[in-house]
Amino acid sequence: MSPSGPRGERLRVVAIADTDSYVKWAASLLGGLDGRWDASVLVLSTPVAVSEAQLASALRGSGLPRDRVERVEYAGLAARLRDLRADAVVLAARGPLVRVLARDVAALSPRPVIATGLPGISIPATRKAVVYRLQSDLFVVHSRRELREFGALSARTGYTHRYALATLPFARSRPGRRAAAEGTDLVFATQAKVPADRADRLRIARMLVRAAEADPGRRVVVKLRAATGEHQTHVEQDGYPELLASLGPLPPNLVTSTAAMGDALDAAEGLVTVSSTAAIEAIARGVPVIALDTFGVSPRLINETLADADLLGSEDDVVARRFRHPDPEWLDDNYFHPPHADDWEDRLAQLVSLRRADALAPRAPFARRGGALRDAWERKTALGADDASAAGAVAYAIGMPLRTVVRMLQRSRRALRWARSAPVAPLAERHVRLPS
Template sequence: MSTPEPPSVPAEAVPTEAAPAPPVPAEPAASSAVPPATEDGIIRIVSVSDSESYLKWATQLLSSLPNVEAHVCLIDNPILPTEEQIRHAVAGTAWAGRKIPIVTRADLAETIADHRADIVLGAATGPIVAQLFLTAHLLDLRPALVSGLPGMGLPASGKGMNYRRLMDAFIAHSHAEVAAYTEASELAQVPCEVFLARLPMLRSTGIPQPADTPADAPAEIPRESASPDSAQVPRTLVFAPQAKVPESAADRESILAALAEFAHRHHDSTAIIKLRSRPGEFETHHEQHSYFELLETLRNRGVPGADRIELGYGPLDEFLIPGSALVTVSSTAALEAFDRGIPTLLVSDFGFDRTLLNEAFADSGATGTLAEVAAGSIGFPSPEWLAANYFHVADGGLRRHLGLLATRARANQLPNRRSAVWKQKRLLIRAELRTMAPTPVIRAYRKIRTGR
């Protein structure tokens, strides 16, 4: 994949769809300082992403906030998403159909200044955020620095907090995550606030119910008491892979074998692997033992049903439709399926723990075996679990917190944390390599990773 050349002049700020007032045009900055913002209540945010998943999170988050004038860009790096990945990531947001500018590390200070940012959103992997926040700290009047993760964030990582050491605030998506990241920040000695927000892709206003259940119907029968034949076989069974887990090829093949058996047993139904990247494209996390290749292996072996498994690409929304069901091991896709009332199964065969990134689902009531996947017996989480995990009421608190941070930034009341930079020197070397590598080096790196 060739690397697009960054624009010589940053694109104009894009107002979010939720903003009730017209955006205030950004005037060119005369220096690296951030000029005072207007008094109309609008927050100016510059968001920097490096991959498809972070871009999706950033554009959905910013589109959900009122009175925000946001400039979203990608930074040139080895995991830069393709045009197709970008299009899928911004679908349904204020940036749909718009060109996302690509900047280099050298462009960061100018981009922040030109858009007079009150807040810089580090919507990227740790090394990129470390470099971005260091650049922002060197401005005469620095903006507030905010970061977060593009999906479920448990278990909380001390390493991730170290990369974000210079931040003022971290966005978490459940009460459990707030507690975990507050503890992680204290252990890592990263002085920041932890804000609670709803994952922006979740649209329900109350506790989600199965899509075919009327609002006044009794609660879902607990999965443990349901017989294998009590659930309706889905017309479309969608598997949402996670790049990091399960790790072994054997475990991944066992999932594909269950999907193949489902397809073989249920000729009126379709099994789909919903992939986030095509061969040669990149995701936030590198994936070994790709399902694309493993599926070919099963087909070559003549495994019954393997030839009926389809590959799907595009926004997940297009797959979460009535009559479908979702299967995953650990993925934010499960939360999106819950949100839409889609039957969902978290595979229990490999267990639930920190290494599998799925321990939050252990008592959800939506767990099941690969044998149940093959049978098409897919359940739904309990209302109690949903209320306690990620489906809290969105009360506008994040916007209020960001407004206060913006006010403090304009008044030059944010703490100076440059003394903490020395703790990041080793981490920043990696960030420098990822953001400053010349284009030929990046292209060579990509060729090595793709084998082309």
């Protein structure tokens, strides 16, 4: 593959991202590209777009300078991509928004190569992740296991993708074992949706208080994803500041932090999480980890990969700071393959060459009913107030009542199926009074 395009010009790749985790992923992914690429990031205005503080945190250590990042409104996105003459566009966003943006990018002439991916641990591979991204030419994953499992999912469902491997960009170093004296904090990596129940999250808050009380000379740091008023990729209910405040006076060594995860890990003795990708960042730095086993292991908790690494630990392990390093045999298959195994950059360059030769066939989106009205509905629900189109307003006005009816029907059908499938107790076990 030539190191650049025709006449030695650099290949132009632009990422579009909005939320904290996706901006961090996109900036780090593009910041690690070699010299054949001219890379930049467009931060799209959406209801959950990063604040300036979150953006600064996401860019720290990414390799992408701040002057290569700009904010853009949805209404001006297509024109900006034409101005940048993008050869490739990396869609770094939640699935519903990727589906909308892929349609828009595919309509450009000439059409850029469309790449996409997920910003962290993506096991289990899910049908939704694949379907939302069907119109992309390249789907980036971050471990040999993810490559295998997404490939198997595509084979089962028929929703085929071109998958490519890239080292998780903020975990590029090979893991070792850092000296314990290099850090003293117990860092807890919060997650917006794991665990989901308030009672479970309150249990974690109580555990963190216990850990702080057990060792008053060392800090317990609750690493938050966002400050008050800032948004995250996923909407968080029952945030830890509120849960901790509900427990009364707190130990002075129990603190919250919105600093960059890298800064938090610099001062960490160990990291605690349920299933945050921060565990992979910690391992890359040689920081030991506890993946909390209180709620079990399941696809819903996104912690099967960490369980396979032998990182599970109990609440008592957390309080006692009995951190763990991963099983060495786990590393190569899970996020720490050798750099030469990465092929996403070369595969993207090859697709750009095909595109410039007008030999790259466009990919069809997921087929669904509704036509232009459905497109407008999806755009409005993904962008909210940032979609100011009349079509979006009409689609929303029509679609919201319809969605309510459809969801009611779906719930009724599920309830009916459950009732039909539920075992019927023998007559003697039914507490029914028979007539005498």
